[in-house]
Amino acid sequence: MPNPVLVEVTRGNLVESRHEGAVAVVDADGATVLALGDVAAPIFPRSAIKGIQALVLVESGGADRYGFGEEELALACASHSGEPAHVAGVERMLRTAGLESSALACGTHWPLHQPSALALARAGGAASALHNNCSGKHAGFLCAACAMRTAPGGYEEPGHPVQREVKAVLEDLGCAAIPDERVGIDGCSAPNWAMPLTGLARAFARFATGRGLAEQRAAAAQRLRAACAAKPWFVAGTGRFCTDIMGHFGARAFVKTGAEGVFCGALPELGYGIAIKCDDGQGRAAEAITAALIARLLPLDGGDKEFLARFVRPVVRNWKGTAIGRIRPAAEALAMS
């Protein structure tokens, strides 16, 4: 059975496109708060779990050893836009650990932030692995390897001690073993393990509350969330959804995008974790649903509601800036927000 339509995209008087998907909101004990669609099928969380992957950097002692502050920790959790201060931050992380950018296995692409890409070209520069949106996560893996006193080479292989530890953390937070064969290779060459949305949502409920976690792990999660709340620009960048949402709500809402229509997040004051997968992989739908869930679940004042409205039902504009349609939640459970 197909998943429900979560989001519609209109043009003129018609619905032009629609996005099906599944949504799970779960508390730290695994109780379901809201479930739409198939929340049991394993999905690749992609970059939406970078916050959890970064636990290994903190727990290994790497963050302390290299004196990382909020910016570096936020970068370890980031899918950044490759703006100059993102790149400088990742370079600083590597340099502190005595590493060069050639150690990064994430591959090269131009900055996602178009003005930064164009400025780089104008200045005669070239794209490097530092501009890759995952470079902060990879710098975190490398620094964790150094802190664990294991060779950093091959750190992106599923069998490397850093990745084995990442998998163990995911299993602990999600309260379920993950079969080894559920591995996929991410866009940045890191391993990514498929998990059900319920497991992901529970993992983020535990990440947000520390409930049921070892003390050191709970403290590491708290430190990473605080870093992202304090420096949300380093988690994404200018004009990006994750930055704007965490910039407004601070520690009240942790949200993180992943490729192929995934979003994970948490609402710590409620103890809820959130996991979303749009079946077709479109991020615009996952963003609208994330905003709709915040609007529905979190106690909001008038300013919060006004702020959220443009993310729940964004206006679509064309190249001349004319409003030509809207993105809007379609599932009844979300549209009521």
Next chain:
Amino acid sequence: MPNPVLVEVTRGNLVESRHEGAVAVVDADGATVLALGDVAAPIFPRSAIKGIQALVLVESGGADRYGFGEEELALACASHSGEPAHVAGVERMLRTAGLESSALACGTHWPLHQPSALALARAGGAASALHNNCSGKHAGFLCAACAMRTAPGGYEEPGHPVQREVKAVLEDLGCAAIPDERVGIDGCSAPNWAMPLTGLARAFARFATGRGLAEQRAAAAQRLRAACAAKPWFVAGTGRFCTDIMGHFGARAFVKTGAEGVFCGALPELGYGIAIKCDDGQGRAAEAITAALIARLLPLDGGDKEFLARFVRPVVRNWKGTAIGRIRPAAEALAMS
């Protein structure tokens, strides 16, 4: 009832994303050759009908008056990548008609072709309306207006004589009236009218064969198809699907992408028109289905089959070039190809 899954996207051992949609293959008499999903619902064809929109340029006498050759006619049918020769061609079209780029109402964006965008920035240039992927179509509208001796200003308004004529041509080719309220504003500010996939496919069957069309209209369609077959690079650009497919098959396959997961095309030797809409708007799925339809319907030799395979089931690679998954047709009617 949802449309069938047309395309799956795999990563590792799992299907990571899937795309539903509808497909119509129809002949010039309106007989259905193949139909999947809801082919009766009106959809916005977006840029997939640029070949039909360009009929007005030829029929108005504009193409002859300004001495347009194959490159200019292909540009009028194009969603080009903004590479230097695309831009120069559109500039030439406008200059010939005594117009400047300020007459273009399509809005401005940087070239879709990233190396061209970066080279433009390196050279100290800036994006202009000429770089907009629709600038050739808009130049065609403007030249048609001049040839029709009507004021070109406001040529992008649904009530302008050029757009009224475009709508009349669409109704003629699709053999059905289009209610005025089915209009949407396209990304380039031109009006776009929603039509059912069966009507679009029939329109392209008639565009490809001339069957049932007035002699002048059939000749204009033949001239535009020949231009696109001869100069497919001007219809899209370097590394683009439409360019590659028409570059290989020449006049045997006319294919044109539209935003939000639309593809239209024709296989003239079979007399078939094709129209595809992926419900979620993802172009990767519409491309794979277009290639799968060609593979299924067109008589092919070994070289054709080898050429098509990488478009029917493209390998997905990450930033390091590692193969991490595949895009593949899922509907039985297409997977058999």
